[in-house]
Amino acid sequence: MAIKNHPNKNVNLNGWMNKLKRIEEKTERLGLLSQLGQILNSTLDHKEVRRRAMEAATQLMKAEVGSLLLIDEEKGQLYFEVALGDQEETIKKITLNIGEGIAGWVAQKGDPLIVNAPEKDSRFFKGVDERTEFKTRNIICVPVKVKERTIGVLEAINKKEGEDFDEEDLSLFISLADQVAIALDNARLYQELEEMFFQTAESLADAIEKRDPYTGGHTQRVTMYSLATAKHLPLKPMEMKWLKISAVLHDIGKIGIDDQILKKPERLNPEEYNAIKQHANMGAEIIDHIKQLKNIIPGVKYHHEQLDGTGYPEGLKGEKIPIIAKIVSVADTYDAMTTDRPYRRGLNKELAIKELRRCSGTQFDKEVVEAFVKAYETGEI
Amino acid sequence: MAIKNHPNKNVNLNGWMNKLKRIEEKTERLGLLSQLGQILNSTLDHKEVRRRAMEAATQLMKAEVGSLLLIDEEKGQLYFEVALGDQEETIKKITLNIGEGIAGWVAQKGDPLIVNAPEKDSRFFKGVDERTEFKTRNIICVPVKVKERTIGVLEAINKKEGEDFDEEDLSLFISLADQVAIALDNARLYQELEEMFFQTAESLADAIEKRDPYTGGHTQRVTMYSLATAKHLPLKPMEMKWLKISAVLHDIGKIGIDDQILKKPERLNPEEYNAIKQHANMGAEIIDHIKQLKNIIPGVKYHHEQLDGTGYPEGLKGEKIPIIAKIVSVADTYDAMTTDRPYRRGLNKELAIKELRRCSGTQFDKEVVEAFVKAYETGEI
Numbered sequence: 038m039a040i041k042n043h044p045n046k047n048v049n050l051n052g053w054m055n056k057l058k059r060i061e062e063k064t065e066r067l068g069l070l071s072q073l074g075q076i077l078n079s080t081l082d083h084k085e086v087r088r089r090a091m092e093a094a095t096q097l098m099k100a101e102v103g104s105l106l107l108i109d110e111e112k113g114q115l116y117f118e119v120a121l122g123d124q125e126e127t128i129k130k131i132t133l134n135i136g137e138g139i140a141g142w143v144a145q146k147g148d149p150l151i152v153n154a155p156e157k158d159s160r161f162f163k164g165v166d167e168r169t170e171f172k173t174r175n176i177i178c179v180p181v182k183v184k185e186r187t188i189g190v191l192e193a194i195n196k197k198e199g200e201d202f203d204e205e206d207l208s209l210f211i212s213l214a215d216q217v218a219i220a221l222d223n224a225r226l227y228q229e230l231e232e233m234f235f236q237t238a239e240s241l242a243d244a245i246e247k248r249d250p251y252t253g254g255h256t257q258r259v260t261m262y263s264l265a266t267a268k269h270l271p272l273k274p275m276e277m278k279w280l281k282i283s284a285v286l287h288d289i290g291k292i293g294i295d296d297q298i299l300k301k302p303e304r305l306n307p308e309e310y311n312a313i314k315q316h317a318n319m320g321a322e323i324i325d326h327i328k329q330l331k332n333i334i335p336g337v338k339y340h341h342e343q344l345d346g347t348g349y350p351e352g353l354k355g356e357k358i359p360i361i362a363k364i365v366s367v368a369d370t371y372d373a374m375t376t377d378r379p380y381r382r383g384l385n386k387e388l389a390i391k392e393l394r395r396c397s398g399t400q401f402d403k404e405v406v407e408a409f410v411k412a413y414e415t416g417e418i
Numbered sequence: 419m420a421i422k423n424h425p426n427k428n429v430n431l432n433g434w435m436n437k438l439k440r441i442e443e444k445t446e447r448l449g450l451l452s453q454l455g456q457i458l459n460s461t462l463d464h465k466e467v468r469r470r471a472m473e474a475a476t477q478l479m480k481a482e483v484g485s486l487l488l489i490d491e492e493k494g495q496l497y498f499e500v501a502l503g504d505q506e507e508t509i510k511k512i513t514l515n516i517g518e519g520i521a522g523w524v525a526q527k528g529d530p531l532i533v534n535a536p537e538k539d540s541r542f543f544k545g546v547d548e549r550t551e552f553k554t555r556n557i558i559c560v561p562v563k564v565k566e567r568t569i570g571v572l573e574a575i576n577k578k579e580g581e582d583f584d585e586e587d588l589s590l591f592i593s594l595a596d597q598v599a600i601a602l603d604n605a606r607l608y609q610e611l612e613e614m615f616f617q618t619a620e621s622l623a624d625a626i627e628k629r630d631p632y633t634g635g636h637t638q639r640v641t642m643y644s645l646a647t648a649k650h651l652p653l654k655p656m657e658m659k660w661l662k663i664s665a666v667l668h669d670i671g672k673i674g675i676d677d678q679i680l681k682k683p684e685r686l687n688p689e690e691y692n693a694i695k696q697h698a699n700m701g702a703e704i705i706d707h708i709k710q711l712k713n714i715i716p717g718v719k720y721h722h723e724q725l726d727g728t729g730y731p732e733g734l735k736g737e738k739i740p741i742i743a744k745i746v747s748v749a750d751t752y753d754a755m756t757t758d759r760p761y762r763r764g765l766n767k768e769l770a771i772k773e774l775r776r777c778s779g780t781q782f783d784k785e786v787v788e789a790f791v792k793a794y795e796t797g798e799i
Binding site for chain 2: 050053054056057060061063064067068070071074075078079081212215216219220222223226227229230231232233234236237238239240241242243244245247248289292293295296297323324326327328329330
């Protein structure tokens with residue numbers, strides 16, 4: 038429709054209105070992209086970033102399904118990190134070789150791709166549709182790159198309302214993939230640092246433990262038992278982390294015990310035993326210097342307290358003993374019972390469990406013993 | 419201008435064109451917002467996030483100046499984290515009380531604010547303009563919130579081309595502040611984890627060192643000397659980190675040395691001295707279990723090698739000795755010389771420096787000794 042009196046008489050109002058509509062939609066989607074970027078970046082949990090990436094892909098592309106495939110460089114394969122709800126388990130078992138399928142092509146070339154007629158595209162891998170009874174109508178797929186290196190592929194399948202994917206989708210999807218890459222990389226860096234922390238604490242605790250010739254592998258086992266027990270208790274994720282560090286470092290106070298006592302092959306006399314008992318307080322003192330580890334002091338300091346108040350170093354009773362210390366206490370005692378000492382053989386597992394049960398409610402917390410036994414019965418211990 | 423024949427005859431074409439122009443601009447700015455979000459989130463270095471936040475504020479708001487003020491909760495004050503180039507040092511000295519000035523108001527209320535005529539606004543704090551000869555024409559200021567808690571304030575001053583800040587600016591600026599909050603929080607979490615790692619390594623290394631009664635504070639001093647020396651050498655930031663960890667853990671192998679040798683107050687006989695020498699290899703073995711610390715093994719293993727090949731454990735010569743080991747070696751020897759031993763008094767600093775110089779080129783690397791002496795002369799050691 039031509040417009041009278043306008044300098045450019047050929048201006049078409051419908052054209053204008055369409056352009057305005059398109060650009061308004063684009064504005065909305067850019068706003069959404071910005072929001073999705075925030076959501077992606079507001080966690081440093083790698084698994085959670087992966088989940089959010091898939092959701093963001095689905096939402097931004099107005100697609101039926103979104104998925105994230107990551108590259109396993111050693112195997113030269115792409116695996117589905119997350120995928121659609123119902124079919125998740127089926128899809129997770131599917132891997133693509135790099136170069137295979139649309140996603141494999143994108144991973145290999147590092148270029149984005151839209152395929153609006155997959156049945157006519159020789160690159161299309163029919164395996165997923167066949168195994169999931171899902172019908173791929175169209176697909177948009179972009180590389181996820183960290184510093185020029187392709188680490189995976191983000192894809193969305195079946196644009197809603199029967200439309201095809203277009204260049205605008207592609208431009209938005211590339212931006213989303215960039216945000217996904219950043220969020221994944223930050224989460225990876227955080228996770229690697231966390232692993233470095235745990236491994237260093239474990240290695241040093243191990244080295245400290247090795248001075249004591251009768252406890253090879255004790256720290257590792259106590260950590261494993263503690264975490265397995267905690268799974269059956271209502272601990273928060275943060276408390277699980279504190280528990281893990283407490284268990285790893287529970288005996289570091291032994292660094293302050295003299296060789297002649299620590300390495301004595303015979304039973305200790307009361308004075309020597311008193312010296313050994315100092316390790317609980319000494320461990321707490323070492324950790325006291327670590328600002329961010331305040332929360333694990335109770336686990337280290339009180340792992341020899343007993344429910345009836347006959348433990349050490351403070352003779353705390355019942356609910357005064359922190360839950361983390363109660364867990365480490367059961368794990369620690371079980372390991373001591375089931376390993377050999379120079380002056381006695383270790384008990385077998387069943388007898389040790391019986392002994393834990395016998396002392397449940399006096400020495401040990403009942404709920405913790407119950408959780409420990411559950412973990413034992415399910416084969417986790 | 420009314421349009422004939424259109425269902426809505428009151429549609430005004432100029433109005434349409436203006437609307438289109440505005441919305442096109444908004445689209446462009448949303449694209450920029452998305453880019454800035456990526457830039458903000460692609461680092462976990464807190465200082466770098468702060469710098470980028472300021473730049474992003476300036477760019478997105480088309481302003482002359484952007485700044486980020488963070489809240490010091492203990493002092494109840496806001497301080498300028500980063501500000502404009504020339505005046506940075508002046509501005510950094512200025513703090514605002516919470517509630518004081520526009521930024522202080524925003525920090526207190528947690529609400530965003532535009533002030534297009536600051537001279538008429540009683541909240542405006544004239545101190546910054548007075549001290550910097552800067553003229554504030556208008557100001558837009560939004561809170562930076564992490565999980566509902568205001569941690570700071572992002573502001574932009576003097577919109578370019580004489581315009582006022584408007585509602586669209588505000589909406590974009592709030593989104594930017596959300597991204598800044600996320601990036602700052604991620605960087606803080608990463609930094610806290612890194613500190614926890616260093617503090618734990620230091621505390622455990624300290625505890626291990628404490629078995630040796632003659633070396634109180636040795637680990638800390640060697641770390642400090644090593645880092646001060648490295649400042650005068652062309653080390654990359656990553657190498658500085660490796661150096662720090664190496665220095666902290668350089669003597670952890672001593673955990674494997676028996677008390678009777680480690681605590682012997684007299685000079686050691688050759689056999690005992692050989693046992694002590696094992697600590698270099700033993701330290702390397704402990705670290706070998708920590709996947710992410712492969713790069714610090716050389717620093718721990720070779721900190722007793724000497725340039726002429728007369729050191730241990732491998733008798734490496736010259737350039738075969740890694741730079742990190744060379745640095746720890748000088749720092750370690752200097753500390754050993756300047757502290758008391760049961761069988762001799764420590765040297766004074768000047769004599770120790772003389773001794774380092776005497777052995778430069780035979781025992782020690784010349785450049786490293788030079789760097790150490792520079793650090794000594796500037797009072798860093």
